Amino acid sequence: MATYNPKKKEIDCKIVYYGAALSGKTTNLIRLHEAFPKYVTADMVSIETKGDRTLFFDFLPMGLGKIKGCEVRLHLYTVPGHAKYLSTRKMVLRGVDGLVFVADSMEVQRKNNMESLRDLQQNLKEYDLSIYKIPLVLQYNKRDLATGGASVMSLDQMEKELNGQLKIPSFPASAIRGEAIGATLKKCLKLTLQSLQKDLNWGA
Amino acid sequence: MAEKPTYDQLARRVQELEKESLKREEAEDRCEKAVSILQATLESIADGIVVVNRHGRVECFNQRFQDLCQIPESIMAAQDENRILGHMVEQIKNPETFLQKVGDIYNQPDAEDHDIIEFKDGRIFERHSLPRRIGKTYVGRVWRFRDITASKRAEKDLQERFVTLRKALDEIQNGRGTAYDPDAVDACISLFNTDHFKFRPAL
Numbered sequence: 001m002a003t004y005n006p007k008k009k010e011i012d013c014k015i016v017y018y019g020a021a022l023s024g025k026t027t028n029l030i031r032l033h034e035a036f037p038k039y040v041t042a043d044m045v046s047i048e049t050k051g052d053r054t055l056f057f058d059f060l061p062m063g064l065g066k067i068k069g070c071e072v073r074l075h076l077y078t079v080p081g082h083a084k085y086l087s088t089r090k091m092v093l094r095g096v097d098g099l100v101f102v103a104d105s106m107e108v109q110r111k112n113n114m115e116s117l118r119d120l121q122q123n124l125k126e127y128d129l130s131i132y133k134i135p136l137v138l139q140y141n142k143r144d145l146a147t148g149g150a151s152v153m154s155l156d157q158m159e160k161e162l163n164g165q166l167k168i169p170s171f172p173a174s175a176i177r178g179e180a181i182g183a184t185l186k187k188c189l190k191l192t193l194q195s196l197q198k199d200l201n202w203g204a
Numbered sequence: 205m206a207e208k209p210t211y212d213q214l215a216r217r218v219q220e221l222e223k224e225s226l227k228r229e230e231a232e233d234r235c236e237k238a239v240s241i242l243q244a245t246l247e248s249i250a251d252g253i254v255v256v257n258r259h260g261r262v263e264c265f266n267q268r269f270q271d272l273c274q275i276p277e278s279i280m281a282a283q284d285e286n287r288i289l290g291h292m293v294e295q296i297k298n299p300e301t302f303l304q305k306v307g308d309i310y311n312q313p314d315a316e317d318h319d320i321i322e323f324k325d326g327r328i329f330e331r332h333s334l335p336r337r338i339g340k341t342y343v344g345r346v347w348r349f350r351d352i353t354a355s356k357r358a359e360k361d362l363q364e365r366f367v368t369l370r371k372a373l374d375e376i377q378n379g380r381g382t383a384y385d386p387d388a389v390d391a392c393i394s395l396f397n398t399d400h401f402k403f404r405p406a407l
Contacts, residue, residue: 001259003283042278047290049300056290056303075284087307092286094260094310 001095004200010071011200013192014095015185018120019102020112021053021081024141027175028102029060029076032185035178039063041073054080057092067193074189081116090123098135098192100184102175103162105142107151110161117162131166135191138163138170139184144177250350255336257344258313260285272329272349297322309333313342320352328356365391 002013017025026046033044039062047056062074079089101120103113121131146152155172163170169187173180209217243264246253252269256262262283270280274295279287289306293299302321309317317333332348372392 001261003261045287045290047293047299055299056293057286059287059290077286085303087311088303091260091289091303091307091310094258094286 002097002196002200004070004196008071009069010073011196012073012075013097013196014075014077015098015100015188015192016093016096017076017078017100017102018089018093018116019081019141020104020109020116021083023081023102023104023109023113023116024175025078025081025102026054026058028100028139028141028181028184029058029078031175031178031181032062032076033060035182036062053082054078055085056080056088064189068197072193076185083115083119086119086123089119090126093123093127096127096129096134097196098137098188100137100139100188101162102139102141103158105140105145105152105158105172107153110153113158113162135188135195136166136168137184137188137191138166138168139175139180140170140172141175143172144174144179252349254285254288254347255344256285256347258342262288263344269349272351295323295325297324309345321349326353327351328353369395 002011004011017028019025029044033040041061041063045057045059046054047058049055057080058078060076062076064072064074066072077092079085079092099120101117103109103117124131124134140155140158142152159170169191171180171184171187173184175181246264246266247268249266249268252266252272254262254265254269262280262285265280269275270277273288273292275288275291279291289303293303296302305317305319309315313335315333316335317331319331321329321331323329328351330350330352332350334346334348335342336344336346369391372389373395376392
């Protein structure tokens with residue numbers, strides 16, 4: 001849940017990058033950090049296991065300056081994708097305002113993408129949030145692998161399987177190359193701020 | 205169209221507003237006093253305490269908590285429990301187990317929980333977690349941390365001494381010579397003389 005300080009005219013909101021293990025959530029944050037240094041307000045924090053996989057979260061704070069007269073600060077988080085970290089993912093989701101679901105385009109990750117999306121829906125439900133109502137954007141990551149001859153799902157297939165019911169904005173992307181990472185975040189941010197504006201009666 | 209109020213009506217309204225304002229000021233004073241008492245109490249406690257709401261926002265904490273867990277000011281200022289936990293996780297021996305346990309507690313809002321946390325630098329903390337409610341509604345959690353490093357070390361020393369004594373007594377009971385340190389021998393003699401220790405009957 002965003003914190004809004006009407007006296008200081010400051011708003012802090014939390015956007016979480018969700019998705020299966022190895023889908024590229026951390027890479028999104030690393031590339032955002034590199035691509036938009038002037039918005040980054042502090043170093044990126046990664047809580048990893050010895051094997052460099054996310055154990056708890058990655059965290060990247062950004063300052064967007066004034067929007068509708070209010071200083072907007074963004075807190076970007078990733079969750080640990082591995083199935084066994086269910087309760088940890090749930091902890092990171094607390095107080096979420098907007099979400100980016102990072103789906104892996106590799107054919108072998110098809111099942112994991114769907115399970116992760118179901119896991120997200122369930123975890124949101126436990127916080128009395130609906131996957132259909134929360135600001136959410138889909139990112140079809142690793143599109144660059146298609147040119148390398150890897151077995152990659154078509155965008156139509158991913159749309160049908162992951163976005164058939166949700167019908168939310170989606171972006172083909174290559175986080176490793178920094179492609180569409182900004183567009184994904186921008187869209188998520190737009191939806192999140194619209195939602196917050198309504199909820200907090202801010203900028204009315 | 206609304207009727208214009210008379211002078212008397214206006215004067216009465218002003219009096220009412222003055223009374224309301226006075227009541228509000230008194231309530232604010234009482235509130236300020238209560239907060240000051242609570243803050244002073246919180247700071248006087250030897251345990252580290254942090255209070256979190258159900259959205260994972262830190263509502264209050266004492267300096268002892270920040271000192272015990274060595275949390276930088278910038279992280280405390282963010283009032284984000286995940287970032288505090290993230291900082292702690294990096295200092296803990298078994299971060300996965302710690303996170304799993306904390307996550308499990310949040311899955312059971314009514315649960316009271318107790319655990320021992322071991323840090324990489326040898327410190328040992330006792331951790332308590334209690335649900336916080338307003339009326340019957342769950343609104344968050346209170347976490348309490350106590351540094352028990354010294355008592356754990358003393359307990360371990362005692363345990364080691366006990367094992368040494370046990371071995372020495374077994375040796376004596378079995379009629380074999382003892383080649384233990386003088387402390388163990390003194391302690392054995394003391395058990396016989398002062399505490400009227402008797403050997404267990406042979407099986």
